[in-house]
Amino acid sequence: MKEKSFLLFSAVLIVVLSIVWMIPIYALLTTSLKTQEEVALQKYLTLPQRLQFSNFARAFQALKIGLRNSFIITLTATFIAVFVGSLAGYSLTSFNFRFATLLFFLIVVVTFLPYHIVLIPITHILKSLALLNTYAGLILIYTILSAPMATLITGTFFMKIPPELEEAAMLDGCKPFLFYLRILLPVSLPGLVSATILVFIQIYNEFLLGIALTRGPEVKPVMPFLAELKGTQIAQWHIQMAGALITSIIPVAVFIFLGKYFISGLMAGYGKG
Amino acid sequence: MRYYRTQGLVFLIPILVIVGIFYGMIVWNFVVAFTGWQGLQATWKFVGFYNFSRLFSLQRFWVNIGNNLRWLLFFITPTVFGGFVLAYLLNNLGRGEKILWQVFLFPMSLSFIITGVLWAWMYDPSSGLINSILRFLGVNTSRLGWIALPQTAVYCMIVAAFWQYLGFALVIYLGAIKGIPYEMVEAAKVDGASHFTVAFRVIFPNVGHATLICTTMLAITTVKVFDLVWVMTRGGPGVSTEVLPYLMYRLTFDSRDIGMGAATSIVILGFSAIMVIPYSLWALKKWVRV
Numbered sequence: 001m002k003e004k005s006f007l008l009f010s011a012v013l014i015v016v017l018s019i020v021w022m023i024p025i026y027a028l029l030t031t032s033l034k035t036q037e038e039v040a041l042q043k044y045l046t047l048p049q050r051l052q053f054s055n056f057a058r059a060f061q062a063l064k065i066g067l068r069n070s071f072i073i074t075l076t077a078t079f080i081a082v083f084v085g086s087l088a089g090y091s092l093t094s095f096n097f098r099f100a101t102l103l104f105f106l107i108v109v110v111t112f113l114p115y116h117i118v119l120i121p122i123t124h125i126l127k128s129l130a131l132l133n134t135y136a137g138l139i140l141i142y143t144i145l146s147a148p149m150a151t152l153i154t155g156t157f158f159m160k161i162p163p164e165l166e167e168a169a170m171l172d173g174c175k176p177f178l179f180y181l182r183i184l185l186p187v188s189l190p191g192l193v194s195a196t197i198l199v200f201i202q203i204y205n206e207f208l209l210g211i212a213l214t215r216g217p218e219v220k221p222v223m224p225f226l227a228e229l230k231g232t233q234i235a236q237w238h239i240q241m242a243g244a245l246i247t248s249i250i251p252v253a254v255f256i257f258l259g260k261y262f263i264s265g266l267m268a269g270y271g272k273g
Numbered sequence: 274m275r276y277y278r279t280q281g282l283v284f285l286i287p288i289l290v291i292v293g294i295f296y297g298m299i300v301w302n303f304v305v306a307f308t309g310w311q312g313l314q315a316t317w318k319f320v321g322f323y324n325f326s327r328l329f330s331l332q333r334f335w336v337n338i339g340n341n342l343r344w345l346l347f348f349i350t351p352t353v354f355g356g357f358v359l360a361y362l363l364n365n366l367g368r369g370e371k372i373l374w375q376v377f378l379f380p381m382s383l384s385f386i387i388t389g390v391l392w393a394w395m396y397d398p399s400s401g402l403i404n405s406i407l408r409f410l411g412v413n414t415s416r417l418g419w420i421a422l423p424q425t426a427v428y429c430m431i432v433a434a435f436w437q438y439l440g441f442a443l444v445i446y447l448g449a450i451k452g453i454p455y456e457m458v459e460a461a462k463v464d465g466a467s468h469f470t471v472a473f474r475v476i477f478p479n480v481g482h483a484t485l486i487c488t489t490m491l492a493i494t495t496v497k498v499f500d501l502v503w504v505m506t507r508g509g510p511g512v513s514t515e516v517l518p519y520l521m522y523r524l525t526f527d528s529r530d531i532g533m534g535a536a537t538s539i540v541i542l543g544f545s546a547i548m549v550i551p552y553s554l555w556a557l558k559k560w561v562r563v
Contacts, residue, residue, distance in 0.1 A: 205384030
């Protein structure tokens, strides 16, 4: 009986807590669909009387250049970082090099060191390459900063592939790159998806480099645009919330549909593989 | 065979270049911290510890350090503790687990900018969500300024980050608890151990690796809260919510005092290296299958 009441207590506690956790999202959703007058009443927990999709149109208008820029930068950088990272992951796990462990250690360290500490050299390098405020510059930097993480995650997955697979392929005369492309990548597709998702979300959500390496709106990613929206639409909560919602659609959709890979990527990235 | 291995080496070249650039940038930053570089043009005049002594004599720097320590203590402890307790309870229930951890985990996929925009609205003293709910409940909110007050602003941000990262600790602990031999927990229960004893005396000591992962990752996150500070308060009121990366940004891009900005980066590097290097050594052992 005591056990039962404990279970009941924990069930109630968890349900209450999860409701509390969802209140901000609920308020964000409903507020983003209200009129200015409704918002002024400050009854944030009531449903909107008529859905104001025009809020989204207004917020989208302010964010669309940023969204376009973020797509171009994030997709390209993610693709290159995962390609480079998975090649390195393959090489590190399949061939027993003398300095493989040391290199792996160096990669782990840069994966976890916050990139804030190299912001000044990054700015300087891009400036001397005349790549400040260009897509190429941002893609280059995001690739450099994300490839170590991609190496780590894909490497963890590649380690689970039995070495016999590669030996057999080698005896059949399969070249390493063909093995990587035709056998390794398809076999460890979940690992590849995990790495892609984590790198993608990390780059898409990045903010500091977005403000430090761009001038004006031409190539600026979406997160600085959202921060600016907050600055220009002061107390226009419905517009701000619509903007936050538009910006979060992609990561949240990825999380809902590919959450399994998100988690396994997190686990692999933190050395629990 | 040798030919095969040589090709394997070629695959490493891009990551070698990238890792090389990264460490090169750290060294470069180190050198700059000892130069008198101010303004747009690089000046490689060696000034010794001048930048550091100027930095340490700034009142503002110590406010930043204080805030970083506050973040470490008041962000990590509740998140780790809450994540563990929640994971224990969820694991016990064994039901609805998947939906529930998704509720707690999805904020992890949001950026600090989105979290910041959302929570800045909730904390707004006059028209924010929290005060309007409190007023509805009959509370006098005229003195509840939340992020508008220097005394409470940092803690308000910590709560927002707690909201975002609790699910992370939950998932890490949940995975670790599932890895514990079932018999061990069962034996303790047969001996009549209470839930408190089972959770903190039997399970907690056996999920040390999860505690290590959570603590380290959350500690590194406290450096990345730059975004949250930027979007919620811009370091204000005054400089009361600034953290070191914020000071680094201001010194570098607003004051154009590159030498001092680099010195701040070195302080952050020292801060992070203390956590990252031991963690990497530990993680490496698991990866390399020793």
